[in-house]
Amino acid sequence: MNKMLVAVFDSEVVAAEGLSALKDLHKDGDITLYATAVLVKDASGALSVKQSADEGPIGTALGLLAGSMLGLLAGPVGLAVGASVGGLTGLISDLNKSGIDVQFLDEVSAALSPGKAAVLADVEESWTVPVDTRVGKLGGMVFRRLRFEVVEDQLARESAAFQAEVKQLKEELGEAHAENKAAIQAQIDDAKKKAQVMQDQTKARVDQVKREADAKIAALQGQIKQASDRQKAKIEKRIAEVKADMEVRNAKLQEAGRLAKEALAV
Numbered sequence: 001m002n003k004m005l006v007a008v009f010d011s012e013v014v015a016a017e018g019l020s021a022l023k024d025l026h027k028d029g030d031i032t033l034y035a036t037a038v039l040v041k042d043a044s045g046a047l048s049v050k051q052s053a054d055e056g057p058i059g060t061a062l063g064l065l066a067g068s069m070l071g072l073l074a075g076p077v078g079l080a081v082g083a084s085v086g087g088l089t090g091l092i093s094d095l096n097k098s099g100i101d102v103q104f105l106d107e108v109s110a111a112l113s114p115g116k117a118a119v120l121a122d123v124e125e126s127w128t129v130p131v132d133t134r135v136g137k138l139g140g141m142v143f144r145r146l147r148f149e150v151v152e153d154q155l156a157r158e159s160a161a162f163q164a165e166v167k168q169l170k171e172e173l174g175e176a177h178a179e180n181k182a183a184i185q186a187q188i189d190d191a192k193k194k195a196q197v198m199q200d201q202t203k204a205r206v207d208q209v210k211r212e213a214d215a216k217i218a219a220l221q222g223q224i225k226q227a228s229d230r231q232k233a234k235i236e237k238r239i240a241e242v243k244a245d246m247e248v249r250n251a252k253l254q255e256a257g258r259l260a261k262e263a264l265a266v
Contacts, residue, residue, distance in 0.1 A: 005144045015117035021134040029231030032124035034058040040117040152252040159259035162195040195263035202257040213246040
């Protein structure tokens with residue numbers, strides 16, 4: 001299962017050991033490590049990236065998480081000092097795109113006190129014991145969340161809403177008095193513009209989901225070449241899960257695209 005994992009350690013030195021431990025687990029086939037980043041909070045509470053998230057489709061979600069954490073220098077989401085509504089809106093948007101939630105970030109930020117460091121990782125993990133054991137030996141705390149398809153769900157909901165709105169406005173237009181028709185037509189045009197944006201976003205998201213899945217499968221196939229016979233079956237199962245997840249996400253996006261298209265055709 002694809003998860004966003006954060007391991008918090010007492011120092012940057014120990015975090016480096018934690019990152020090495022995760023890479024060892026990847027090498028052994030216990031997990032698949034897609035992307036990593038290291039954040040350090042200094043004595044003043046300022047966060048900095050000591051190792052950037054990997055580039056490309058695999059590193060995108062992790063980069064959004066790292067950027068969101070950097071935006072919370074004052075601490076947990078609920079206590080962020082001087083955080084504007086606009087800033088929090090952007091934060092929530094980034095978290096949605098990365099497939100995690102604000103509560104997760106809140107928990108991690110609370111644990112990442114001044115002087116500590118965190119290893120962020122986008123991983124495929126079938127069971128938690130290997131990571132928990134290795135990180136626990138280093139005195140680290142592990143936080144993990146299953147990634148979810150909030151963007152796909154949102155696109156489907158909004159496309160359905162625009163379809164219903166355009167349909168209702170069309171009905172109102174047919175019954176409206178002449179002096180009201182221009183205003184209703186303007187509302188229809190505006191709703192259709194938004195539906196077109198939804199359709200464009202859906203198409204872009206389909207491409208993004210495919211790129212991310214292809215990159216993950218390539219990483220898994222590279223890992224399986226070096227795996228023992230005992231681990232190959234686990235990695236093959238992960239490949240099947242990535243493919244199944246892509247199919248589910250694509251189905252939601254296809255539905256969102258269909259609804260947006262219908263809104264434009266009304």
